Amino acid sequence: MVKETGSIPTTPVLTNPAGDVEGRDSASRTDGTGPDVQKEESQTVFQRTPTPRPQTSETQSPDSGVHELYDEYADVVTEFSAPEKVRAVELEFKPLVDIELVVQGKQCPRRMSGKDRERHEQEAILNKLRKEGLVLRPESKASGGVAFELVSAETEEKPSTKGATRKLPPLLQKKKRKNKEHSRVTKESILDKLEKAEDRRKKQVEEKVRKAKAFLEEACPSRKPVEEANITHVVKMASKIESRDKRLEDMVRKLKAKEEHAERVRRRKLLRQATIQDSTEAPI
Structure with a gap:
């Protein structure tokens, strides 16, 4: 009991x-x-x-604290x-009626295979890019049929949206505007591009020549003194040829001056003889 x-x-x-x-x-x-x-x-x-409850003193026995x-x-x-x-x-006790229950927390993800998990991650990335305006949803294609889109009549009747039911994302619209601005061709822009292309070509040629010289110097270091001697010889020959040409020009100039002087002397003599004859032939 x-x-x-x-x-x-x-x-x-x-x-x-x-x-x-x-x-x-x-x-x-x-x-x-x-x-x-x-x-x-x-x-x-x-x-x-x-x-019996434990005493609250120094001699209290250790327990779980449930008391x-x-x-x-x-x-x-x-x-x-x-x-x-x-x-x-x-x-x-009164039972509650019309209780509004709210589920809080995060849903546990369903276990998926490797293939399904990869596809799910790709779809999540594409959805995020579409929300940011970086990717457009491709048009639906029907095999052996025609692809079309359903548009409400109100949207179609608006003048601002008529004929432009599908819009590009903001980033692509901005890029398209820039391309339109750059697509305007003028004579000045063409000449500027040609000048820049010519400068680039000259720089490329100079770079190739410089690399070729550096390669030859590294490959054939013993030919450098011979080339320097040839260069000095060519310079000396050019200076000698120039001095000879100058000397020949001076000689030709002096000969011309001498011939002109002789011609003037000859003319004076002829003029003097003619005056003498005229004076002798005149009646006294």
């Missing part, structure tokens, strides 16, 4: 050990009563006694509480 001593959790304690039972059996024999008469009295009796929650949850009614309290709670 179990006795309820209160709402505080209790520990069942055996209050009728085996020694007590034997003592009662011996007493019943002395009284003249048989074991059948004392059968019910010899049954074990249990009694719930409150569990500290007794005072805090003393007003909580459970199935182990008094029947009156349990019955009162059951009578006062």
Whole structure:
């Protein structure tokens, strides 16, 4: 038999050990009563006694701390509480109607194979790019048919959107405007491009010559003195030829001047002879 001593959790304690039972059996024999008469009295009796709480001192034994929650949850009614309290709670209970339940948290991803996971990641990346305006959704294609799009009549009737149902993304529109601006060709732009191309060609030729000279110098270092001697010889020959040409020009100039002087002298002589003849032939 179990006795309820209160709402505080209790520990069942055996209050009728085996020694007590034997003592009662011996007493019943002395009284003249048989074991059948004392059968019910010899049954074990249990009694719930409150569990001793730990003392709050230095000698307190280490435990889980569950006893500290007794005072805090003393007003909580459970199935182990008094029947009156349990019955009162059951009578006062009113079920809630039209409860709005909200699911919070993140959905657990479904386990996918490697192929499905890769395709799912690609679709997520494409959707993100479409939201940012970097990628257009391709037009649907029907095998052996005609691709078309459904457009509402209101959108089609607007003058601003008529004939331009599909628009390019913002980045592509900006790039298209830049291409239109650069596509305007003028005479000045053509000449400028030709000059730049000529400069690039000259720079490339100079770079090739420089690389060829550097390669020859590295490949044939012994030919350098011979080339220097040839260069000095060529320079000397050029200077000599120039000096000879100058000397020949001076000689030719002097000869011309001498011939001109002789011609003037000859003319003066002829003029003098002619005047003398005229004076002699004149009548006295």
